[in-house]
Amino acid sequence: MHTDANCIFCKIVNNDIPSYKVYEDDDVVAFLDISQVTKGHTLVIPKHHAKNIYELPSDVASDVFKAVPGIASAIQRETGAIGMNVLSNAEQIAGQTVYHFHIHLLPRYGHEDGFDAKWETHNDAYTPEEMSSLAAQIKQRV
Numbered sequence: 001m002h003t004d005a006n007c008i009f010c011k012i013v014n015n016d017i018p019s020y021k022v023y024e025d026d027d028v029v030a031f032l033d034i035s036q037v038t039k040g041h042t043l044v045i046p047k048h049h050a051k052n053i054y055e056l057p058s059d060v061a062s063d064v065f066k067a068v069p070g071i072a073s074a075i076q077r078e079t080g081a082i083g084m085n086v087l088s089n090a091e092q093i094a095g096q097t098v099y100h101f102h103i104h105l106l107p108r109y110g111h112e113d114g115f116d117a118k119w120e121t122h123n124d125a126y127t128p129e130e131m132s133s134l135a136a137q138i139k140q141r142v
């Protein structure tokens, strides 16, 4: 198991600093995000230290993602939230501040509940040919 002695989430995994854990198994920990953007805001992390989604080994990704539905449903049942945003920030431009991969579970209660994401649509910005070529180029690299 890869850990980083200077990483705050590795410290949470090792119980070197306190946290409000809501789930733990051999490979995964989930705990309340200290910022509580919305009530029940939770982080799901692998015990294995990986910087972000780009560096997440696929077996570690399997371990983390398979734990998410159960945790999300438990949060929903406990809080009575009417929806949830599931997101992971990679790199500074996307808002990443802790460089140990994590998934945010953000229960939603209404439009002014503390979380917001701007979501501009640009449907007309690309021709079908450009969309097709972009998809083919990405597909080549997967």
Ligand code: AMP
Pocket (backbone or CB within 6 Å): 008, 019, 032, 033, 034, 035, 036, 088, 089, 095, 096, 097, 098, 099
């Ligand atoms: P991100 O900005 O996507 O990297 O998310 C990092 C999150 O970690 C932020 O929402 C912080 O509030 C949260 N966070 C940082 N330190 C702790 C901590 N000790 N316990 C719980 N959450 C933390």
Ligand code: ZN
Pocket (backbone or CB within 6 Å): 003, 004, 007, 008, 009, 010, 011, 048, 049, 050, 099, 100
């Ligand atoms: Zn770490």
